[in-house]
Amino acid sequence: MFRRKVKTHFHPFSYKKWFSYVWPFSTHAHSEYSGKLEINWIDGRKRLDSENANYSYGSLQRILETGLETLNLSAVQSVLLLGLGGGSVIGSLRFRYGYQGPILAVDIDPEIIRIAKEEFHILESESLSIRQSDALEFVKQCDQKFDLIIVDLFIDRHVPEVFLEKQFHEAILSCLDEKANLLMNLGIGLDSEKVPPAILKTYTKENRYQLKLLHGVEGTNTLLLVYGL
Numbered sequence: 001m002f003r004r005k006v007k008t009h010f011h012p013f014s015y016k017k018w019f020s021y022v023w024p025f026s027t028h029a030h031s032e033y034s035g036k037l038e039i040n041w042i043d044g045r046k047r048l049d050s051e052n053a054n055y056s057y058g059s060l061q062r063i064l065e066t067g068l069e070t071l072n073l074s075a076v077q078s079v080l081l082l083g084l085g086g087g088s089v090i091g092s093l094r095f096r097y098g099y100q101g102p103i104l105a106v107d108i109d110p111e112i113i114r115i116a117k118e119e120f121h122i123l124e125s126e127s128l129s130i131r132q133s134d135a136l137e138f139v140k141q142c143d144q145k146f147d148l149i150i151v152d153l154f155i156d157r158h159v160p161e162v163f164l165e166k167q168f169h170e171a172i173l174s175c176l177d178e179k180a181n182l183l184m185n186l187g188i189g190l191d192s193e194k195v196p197p198a199i200l201k202t203y204t205k206e207n208r209y210q211l212k213l214l215h216g217v218e219g220t221n222t223l224l225l226v227y228g229l
């Protein structure tokens, strides 16, 4: 598979980048949804954190990449990303896996969208659209189909309950194209017993999907992978 090092998102001569090798530092923002947000510079890299979790460009990005590694991205022609954050998975798709097709990214939080644009240069273009919307409302009304849906919806360390319920996954099903795949970051500290069976049943009852659960990804997270057959 095509691989290239993930590009950094700052000017190469930025003093902040070089200074952060010696002295990590942060700037803060306040979000109506996620509370305190931190843009942290550590060892020449910039990342987005909530009070108790990494949102983007840290372990979160590696967690999603673990899921993406299991997919055949060469067959993917359209991506829906629910949970934009700072947009690190967009960097992974574009620069690590060479996916250049359209991405539609949805996030409820205008402050997060501002940070993605201004701090991480996640800019709308012909191949990237960004919508400010609640993800459940978006999928309920969505009349498009996608080859890959990435669900990465968190408020701090928690996946809002509504995204672990049948109603959300039924709506997701209607946005999946034939043979499409889903990658969902299910949460922190789960084991098989804690994964709501209703989610799994939504996909297994269709007989056209194969499911995989990965626990303890980066030591913390559970990923759900749904492969279209």
Ligand SMILES: C[S@@+](CC[C@H](N)C(=O)[O-])C[C@H]1O[C@@H](n2cnc3c(N)ncnc32)[C@H](O)[C@@H]1O
Pocket: 033, 034, 054, 055, 056, 057, 060, 061, 064, 082, 083, 084, 085, 086, 087, 088, 089, 090, 106, 107, 108, 109, 112, 133, 134, 135, 136, 152, 153, 154, 155, 160
């Ligand atoms: C961990 S961050 C996403 C990181 C991103 N996937 C990346 O690759 O950098 C989780 C995001 O979920 C968003 N979110 C939480 N609840 C939401 C909802 N109801 N609808 C849409 N977005 C939501 C938060 O605003 C936050 O930006």
